[in-house]
Amino acid sequence: MSLTVQFYTILAMIGSGIWIGAALDTYHRFQPRDKKWNWLRFVNDIVFWVLQALLIFYVLLQVNHGEVRVIIFLALLCGFACYQSLLQRGYKKLLEYLITFFVGVTRMIKKLVSTFVIHPIKVILNLLLTLSKMIGRLLSSVLLFILGILLFPFKIIGVFLLQKVLKRIQAKMLTKLKGKAGIWKKPTNKVKDWIGKFKR
Template sequence: MTLNVQFLTLWFMFVSGMGLGMLYDAFRVVFVQLRLPRWTFPLADVVYWITATVCVFGTLVHSNQGQVRFFVFVGLIIGLLVYMMTLSRTVRKVIAALIRAVKWLLRFFKRTFTLLFIKPAIGLYKLAWVLLGFLTALAMFLFRVVVQLVYPVWKLLLWLTRPLYKHLRVPARVLRWLNFLKQLFQKWFRKGK
């Protein structure tokens, strides 16, 4: 392994150490900002270490065909320490600000969706029920008016046809039906008064 490859590997491990610190801070901030339950901490640790291993090993394979040497660990530790001392606080603030911005955007879209779609749909639903109630009341009123207007004509028609159906043999079903209609008109006529 040439000296050039060793310095390149050291540089890549230094950058990887800084990336691992950034990833660790991202996990910490996400847990604090999103208030995730405590049972997800071990799961997040497993995800962190798998991600860190894959990233470091991928970088190591890319820089020196995966050879593990002492300077690889030195580069990782130096990168992590430099990151913790210089950029950690800034990165945490930026990530927290990004999470807050995403939360605000989600709340904004939720409110906008509610105002543009949910509230009008509820308003139309209520308006439809009011209109349906009004139309039902109007139909009942008009039916009563028609019954009250037709009732005298019905009585006159019954009086005129009485001699006919007394002498004619009308089936019992027809007589029951006529009697039912007569009672119905009398009932509605009494309600109208």
């Protein structure tokens, strides 16, 4: 490598070391480190470091066509140390400010969407539901009224036929009762005659 390429490589690796420090703090901010072992955290750690390695290798490809030397690791370490000593405190404050800002913007957007989109949609849906219920009740009342008009002649005919049937049944029962009364009269007359004989 020429001196220019080496210089650019060192600068790029120092920048990459600073990037790794900032990315590590960002990752720890969104991935809290608790004492309990968690397989998901373990997988996330592996993915994080693989992505960082791929990013550094891509930078190396762009700067010196992927040549790896000891000075590259020293430059990475120097960049990381520079971040830890000079930039970490300021970056963490900036990160917290950005998180607070984006959380506030997200809440504001959520409130705006709820106020101007979701709430009006709920009101419209409630009105449509109430209107549909009213229309359903009105239609059911009209249908029941029309059905009552259509069934009224059948109702009259049914009542008439039922009365006829009841009259016939009543007449038959009266006839049977009269027949039974005649049957009971004959024994009663015989008893009277027998009592009369004793009186004589």
